[in-house]
Amino acid sequence: MSEWRRKLAGRLRRDEIDAELEEEMRTHLEMKASATGDPAAARRQFGNTTLLMEDSRAAWGWPQLEGWLRDCRYAIRAMARRPSFSATVIVTLALGIGASSAIFSLIDAVLIRPLPYPKADRLVALHEASPENAQAQTPVAPGRLEDWQRLTRSFEAIGGCHAETLTDTTGAAPERLSGAYVSPRFFAVFGAPMAAGRFFTAEEEEFGGPRAAVISEGLWRRRFAADPGAVGRTLILEGQNHVIVGVASASFQYPSAATEVWIPRQAPPELLATREARFYHGIGRLKEGVTLWQAHADLAGVQKRLGELYPKTDAGWSTAVEPLKDQLTGGVRLAFWLLFGSVSVLLLIACGNVACLLLARLNSRAPEIAARCALGAGRAAIARQLLAEGLVYAGCGGLAGMAAAWAAIDLLRTQLADLPRIGELSLNARMVGIGAGISALAAMLLSLAPIVETYKRALTGSLIRGGRSLAAGGQRLPRLLVAGQLALATALLIGAGLFVRSLTMLEEAPLGFNPENVLTLRVGAGLERQEASISRHQRVMDAVAAVPGVTAVAMSSGLAGVNPAWPREFEISGERTPDGTLRFTTWRIVTAAYFQTLGIPILRGETCRMNTGPERPFQALVNQRFSERYFAGRDPIGRTILQGPTGDRVRIVGVVADAREDGHGAAPQPLIYACGFLRYWPDSDFLIQTREPAAIATAVRQAVQAAEPGRAVYSVRPLADALHGALAQTRFRTLLVGLFSMLALALAAIGLYGVMAYMVSQRRREIGIRVALGARPSRIVAEVLRSAGTLTIVGAAAGLALAAAASRTVGALLYGIRPSDAATYASATGVLVGAALLACLVPSRRAATVDPVEALRES
Template sequence: MPHRRRSDRVFGALLRLFPSEFRGDFGDQMSADFQDRHQEVAHRRGASGVARLWARTCADMAGSALREHFDVLRRDGLQALRALRRRPASTATVVLSLIIGIGLNTALFSVVRGVLWRDLPFPDSDRLVRISSLDSTSSGFLGSVSPGEFVDLQAHARTFSALGAGTHMQQTIVEPGEPESIEGMTVTQGFFDALGARPVLGRTFTADEFRAAGTFELRNVEAINARLQQRAAGLPPTQSAVIISHALWQRRFLGRADIIGRQLRLASGIVAEVVGVMGVEMSSLVTPLSTPPDWWMPQVPLPADRRGRRLDLIGRLAPQRTLEDAQAELDVLGANIAVAFPEANRNRVLRATPLLETIVRNIRTELTFVFGAVVCVLLVTCINVVHVSLANAAGRRVELATRVALGATRGHLIRQTLTESALLAMVGGVGGLLVAASSLRFLLAMAPAGMPRAHEIDLEWTTVLFAAGVTVAVALLCGLAASLPISRVRPWGVLSGARSGETIRGRRFRRALTSGEIAIALMLVVAAILMVRTIRSLVALDLGFDPAGVVTASLPRPSIIPLDPSGGGRMRELELQVIEQVRQLPGVLSAGVGGSPMGLQMGLAGVKLDGDTRDLGPVSLTPVSVGYFEALGARLQAGRLFSPDDRTNAEKVAVVSESTARRFWPGRPALDQVLIIPVGLRTRIVGVVGDMADVGLVTKGGGIYVPHTQLSFVTSAEMAIRTTVDPQTLVPGVRAIVRDANPEWPFSGVTTLQQQIDAAMAPRRFVLRLVGLFAAFAVVLAMIGVYGVMAESVAERVREIGVRMALGARRVDVGLMILRQSAWIVVSGVAIGIAGAVTLRQQLAAMVFGVTTLDPASYVVAVVLLAAAAFLACSIPARAAANCDPVIALRSE
């Protein structure tokens, strides 16, 4: 009957949907019943009846099979729960560590995803690139382009569908409200289009507004002065349009809907009408050193300007074009520009970098490392879960073996173990998600200030998905690892011995896992110690200046008294007057204007030696006032510092830093040499100062310093004040002096140099705190693992210990025996850990300073620390073994 056999086979296949136990109990009966019914229906109702029977049977079998599987799951779950309840202490420890482990992983995942992995909040943001102009001889990464380069690229580049550029600058809003200096950008046509950014209110700039912007200069002192005189004379002011950020709108204008059309009066003499408000996504657009811009104004790049590299250029790749296409084209265009403008573009190359990369590059190493560290913590946590499962399984060996002997398959036992770890992982996952939700705030508070995209970090569905994924991974990993020795249960062996306990293999496996825990903990401890040493090296670093007691405040220029005929000159006189008055304040040792060494440096091209036509390449130029070097505590190495006699009309002089002096005049004294500076012409070197740490802290800079009175253009500056009193007590007095000199002068950004140094160290401190926390956590977990394994070992050997003591072994010998046994675990763990740390040291290389990643002292300290902790953990079971009473030990058998 071939027909019959086919239906048999199909029904057999349906039976496979059921759990094997159920199939074994009822499969044959079900088959027999179904065949009888099939026969009967075929006989009485024909083909249509058979078809209906099959349809009903399939649906019923699927539904019933599902129910049976749930039943098995529920039973296994209850059994697992009972097993875990039998060891409340170790279960609680493991659940707690899982909650913390998964929680920390999930929280850090949110941070890493929000900052590094998530797309920028612009349409098709993976097609956005930053185009940099770089000196091919330098190792730079980001470089602004000149207006000339921008115009050339706009005319010739075909791999981009849109190009736009912007220049970061500060402007002071004078009205309405309090004077306030605010970071912003002037942007070219196409800037918002390239980003694909649209205003949430109002509009972007019109062609007319760009045309109007082409007629005035925002930063030129003479132009500003002219505008201020125009205002004083009652003439209509120069008008521009401005778009403000969502943040500024909310903060300064309280989110009022009537912001569009409001007129803002700027200290630079412009009256700007608000035409739009951009969305919050614009605050993601930062470069490593800039804060998010709060305003945008139109600018028109001048093709003839080939040296003022101040445009941050953003391009959107044309459809079907790749980054490689764009780079290939930029190589050609860059070479063409270098040929056409050898003066400005010799040795310069154009480079395309994904925009996201330019934003997060500075934090990538730190975040990736910390994330790797937290994954290590999770691994240690997992090992502890395996320990508990194995211990549960060992306690159940007789039960398991009996079940195997009675016909339970190994699959059942593995399933039971998997259910156990799934149960633990599930509690850990749900708890972890809660921990992540509540710890994210603290994590963000710990993150270095100014971390890009911090506002984009939140818990959302991918976070939940991640937590779920980790939970499943933990359950599988731990369940399978724990079932490795179980699957080798040999019922005859266990039942004949009738002693509950682990197999030798299971015991070895657990010791290997414990060694693994120690290894991971050691690696984290090594990393933490290296970071501690890094911070200590940084603190002890010779900065080239003395930050103690130095206050800095931003002093944004231009801020000129209207009606001043001599413009810039008058402004500097005013600055000098302010400095002089500040110097009179009680507790002030010295004061000056000139920008913090930790602030942005201005690179200047076109500097030449006297009698030489060669361009010396970009060199930092800082305009400073009298008292500046004294306020910072810079070290004069030769010649003199600036004096009040270095006025606008006096001989042009400069002070150079030590490294610059060496670079320009190797082997010769720099004093009295002459430099040709584009903005100041023939300049005589009157002094040499020591190099000062720049914003990177571990790198030093300096370059050329000139008296600010002798510079014809304006830069934003900072006031530096050296005090003997609490810096904060000075603030009201200085504020009053500044107000007095010019009510439109914003006085803000008061910080201490020490705070700036702390900010520069913040990313490393962030890594140190987290890695330190993770290391401590891993050490505690590893010690719990060591303790657990040794305690069980002692419990198992209690009879042997009893015999030994009955035969005359001393308590001390027994204790030592246990310690010797644990020593192997610790030694092998330490060896693996050292090997691991040495292998992975490159991951840390970018962050350590003042210590090598192979620093022997750090490794020794880490090993001693771990060995001591392990000794403590082992000494409890060792003491228990030593204090064991042989009579009781032997009676228990």
């Protein structure tokens, strides 16, 4: 039995222990008395029985813990006695703790927690890379993936997948499913348990094998009500029967949380031999004990050998390996640390603010503390009591803050729905732990100032004076705290200002095309023969064009401004590069009416004629930047471009103005608009020009569904909405930083108000005397303002320096504005000074209206 359990057991029979002890001591005295014959001497030698009883009882307790509990109980009583003071403290802390709990939990869920797969730290993402062509990372060709699997030694397994929309015609109405085509070994790499059934057998993964499918837990619930009998049923995907062999567990969310069905790609031999068709997102599981660097070196060595084996296709290509988690969350990491920084600043300000409040109250409590010191309380005991007080306040603030954070979680989940791993953000023990940790930290931070202050005053002996006539020196700590709050608030304001301006620049950036009056939609296509695809697309376009109100219809591979154009190799016919390698540019595949529909001006030449026959070449237009970069001064019209390694030829028939095809924030890149219907172009976007996009959406959907009864019609929405959505994350992030900075400003201003109001109230007597002696109120007011002004200037200057140092790290998140933008710095400082002035209004008025008679009589 451990000591701890013995103490607990002792707690239950405390009275018994006491009685036994008393009896034992009494017996001792009696024995001694009868042995020596002198009861008085016996008692004298025995010592103070009451004290000894106390001591013995202490042996059964936890003296430290009990001391803490006593201090906490005292703090709670003290808190209840001053409800308005306590409410202020708790609300301030709840703001800081709640906001930081929510953001820290978000960061924990997305960035810190391991991926929900067994031994997830060994999962890596694999890419091909072509440094010479500025291609940092591309997907992997299926044949090369098999080579890697065969030749490397560092991996337990290598696999890959690519996301695709699948049309499901199992039910009465065709439905669009989010699917993923997977390579062999895909599920083995993750090693995640299945909710039901199994994953694919080797036979099912090979070309010509039986067709199988694994469905997501979500689809299982939705379609089969989580019936275990779903395994073995058949889904008709892309017109082919697929037997469901398994159900992935709910936490399996690769390649994305939306994926509903996985089917083996069953790559045919000719596709495996085509080493340029790169489409798998490579994944691998490292062997036990293999480091990322070893794996990287291994894979690079293998790829080098492949380069010697296949000089035409593999030379010049290298590889990249990174932890899978980094690949999934890399895009948002910086933005998250920015939120982390700003919410931490908010928490610091809240703690500083409360520390000021506690310091002010310390003065009124000085007699009590002095009395405790006089009665023998050590410095540690006083510190413990102050810390207990901090704990109680932070505990209450933490509880209120956690309640708010729980409410905020849902908001975060809906607002940041596109974020990787956001589904893993939930109320759980970790979140509670985070909240408790932050509260404890806050307690320590805010108790620090009062502890330092009592310690200092105990040294100078000023506790006894009860703080009635504090010299200006006694105000140093609170003033320092307020200056610190002002500095942090300034820095945060500047940061928020930068992001707001950056967002405005983004939203106002000229797109180069007109998203208004355009309705977009997609039709599930799947992989099919090219000839069928051409006639089908033509059929849909004809159906849409017949809808009243439609003025133009076009198709494109990806939405302008939402889906970046694909990078692909090209070669200008007759202008081979010296070393024979291909250059990269971005491509969009469009139909002839694309430029009219989006209002992209054709600068030279004309739009293409659609070439629906099998004969070559296709026609193409290039943007101005392409023309300038690769034809510098010469006429591109009439020239031929070889596309990629396949050598398909396109002939340039026109030059169009630059448009921001890759999104608001991305400057136009050299771009080829190839006109036609190309292969591996499954779900193209239809762009429909009309005066009222929203109004005819239903009519258009019905027309398309009538023309394509066997296919899913989805993502029907105005282009303007899609573009708006593309900025949603940036907008929400900016909103959060803005909100935090406003809260920070408000808290800092309240802090300044508190210190100034306190200073005025402490100096009432002095002011009264001076007024009685003839000082003008304006002079008194000037003095208050000067005091506040010094604080504000010191705080703002420190804040400016802080912002200048910190803003460089967020430069990558800014668009169209430099991190050192002077106007933003100036206006943020202006806002701070304005808030500071407001905060001083009441205290200075109070100082000006001190009635000398009253002030002197009071004391």
